[in-house]
Amino acid sequence: MADFSYIPQVLVSGLGIGCVYGLIGIGFCVIYNASGIVNFAQGAFVMLGGMLTQGLLQRYGLPLLPAALVAIAIVALLGVVLERVVVRPLWDRKATMFTMILATLAAQIVIERVTLLVGGDQPKTLPMFTDLPPIQVSGVAVSYQLLWIVGSSLLAVAALAAFFRLTRTGKAMRACAINREAAALQGIPVSRMLAAAFAISAALGAMAGILITPTQYTAFNVGVPFAISGFIAAIVGGFGRPFGAFLGGLMLGLVQSLAILGFGAGLKTVAALSVLLLFLFIRPSGLLGAAK
Amino acid sequence: MTFRTFIAATLLAGSSILAAPAGAQETYKVGISAGLTGYAATVDRAWRDGVELAAEAINARGGVMGRKIQVIVEDNRSEPQEAVTVYRKMLSSDGAQVFVSGCVSAGNFAAAGLLVRAKVPMMLCSILPQQPDQLKWAFSTLPPAGFEVEKRLEYLRDKTQIRKVGVLHDPTPYANLQKSVAEKVAAKYGIEIVAIEQYKQDDADLSVQISKMRSAGAGAVLKIGLGGSTLTAAKNIKQLGADMLLLTSLEDLAVFGPVAEVLGDKFFFVASPSQVYDALPEGPLKAEITKFLGPWKAKYGDRDPNWASRGWDGLMLTATAVETGKSFEGAAVRDAYEGIKGFQGTTGVYNFSPEVHQGITENPFVLATIVNGKIKVVQ
Incomplete structure (x- = not known):
């Protein structure tokens, strides 16, 4: 095969999916920082983002943007509910960390099943945000959806950075991440920060789900693979470092795409994980170093 | 106790x-x-x-x-x-x-x-x-795996100028079987398989595989495998602006509506007779399906x-x-x-016999497409 013009194309695709992994990875970090919990229901947020938007679009005839915003709001609310109903009671009873992690996994399964019952098992999708043929840049097709994904992700990351740096709540959340007891002693309502963390990461997950759905399909069971990729992204970035997670996501997306080229899709994840494992041997604390 | x-x-x-x-x-x-x-x-x-x-x-x-x-x-x-x-x-x-x-x-x-x-x-x-x-x-009751592939190759040979295709399949035994049939029989239809790519059912992106096929000169993707990935493939073909047909294997009709919306007349699917009932000619087959389809x-x-x-x-x-x-x-x-x-x-x-336990021996499938929300048989 003499024609390797598809390699830049592959990198572009990897970048797009990488942004999505990154957003999901950030979600993991935000909750982890506030509580020390790894929230395995993160995938459910991603799935619900796509499914709810599709439902609002189809059933209630809302235009795309309001439907997406409403979906993000609902999922964020659900994040808070999850925190109140599942995590908080365990937290208050001083349950061990792995009990809470397991509880989030259970919540993931419940949400998935409920979605199956309500939404059915058929795959659905969203229309492209801008339904135009892709832009051709010297033989590489750049679709408008890709621009939406990259643009929105960067915006979200920037907004998040501003939030953590400039607002009181953001600063308080960072304080919790550094040391929860000390933060509590300073009068920071740690449990409210926990709820806020769930809301933020649920919203990020939903946003990731909405951005990616126009390029693929969504169904009740798409959440878990995304959650796994997001989790890997978070680890690569240095668990607990939101921006590291974003970089980790980009890296994972690129490595996966190249792995499909080199080894085929069957070994995509194996190859990607091997590379990342090697990377972690060299730099055990992740791209940006461990949070704590 | x-x-x-x-x-x-x-x-x-x-x-x-x-x-x-x-x-x-x-x-x-x-x-x-x-x-x-x-x-x-x-x-x-x-x-x-x-x-x-x-x-x-x-x-x-x-x-x-x-x-x-x-x-x-x-x-x-x-x-x-x-x-x-x-x-x-x-x-x-x-x-x-x-x-x-x-x-x-x-x-x-x-x-x-x-x-x-x-x-x-x-x-x-x-x-x-x-x-x-x-x-x-x-x-x-399953028709032999080759039938789904052959119906698609037949269409490409008879109704299009496309002579180079890519095969995109998932790792299930049935999909692998179809893939190997495709490799074996394509030449008989004057068609060259220029790329064989695998995907996993939960892959979020197939554009790498599709890009590779396109650069190998494939004018059509024969997709083999069930589930929402057909929708992902369609979306990716469109996103890449690739001028390729997508011909999918047998699948639940509910998946095809959204796919047809994405790819329009570049999308074809293998269908069994009961799925294209309205387009069937009168005859014993249609009569038998009527008996089933009424209560269904x-x-x-x-x-x-x-x-x-x-x-x-x-x-x-x-x-x-x-x-x-x-x-x-x-x-x-x-x-x-x-x-x-x-x-x-x-x-x-x-037609069963001591040697043949897979009873359907003549290709019952048709190739169909969706035009304005209605199923149309093309081959």
């Missing part, structure tokens, strides 16, 4: 009470091992519903040889280990006399040895086990009839085997299956 033994005792007592009146009016017990949950859920639920619909139809006309058909369904969760458990349960405690089981091929393979020892035959939705002694007791539509509306119609065929073939063999005995039913010739089913004509 521990709590657990108490429960066990209660269940035992309960089941013997339930079993007692069976002697009063004997039934013919048909077992279904189906993946009601797990990856095969959509297909196997439909298969089960088709079998049950056929049972109702047969019972309404008085049953088979004076006995009503009783269908026993167990969920194998689309897992082979689980399938062995449910087969054993249906054999020993339910007394299933024949199996008309779903599409989880690995599960049917795993249990095949069990059925050979019990001398109980099975009529399957899935491909057949390979071992000769197991094959002896297994029959299938009454009960399930617009739900896809493809797998259910094969489930219907599976039970109808079984009833025919019992009637021609004049026996409910497993061995007799097995022998009678082999004697069924020219049986008009909803999926095509079945």
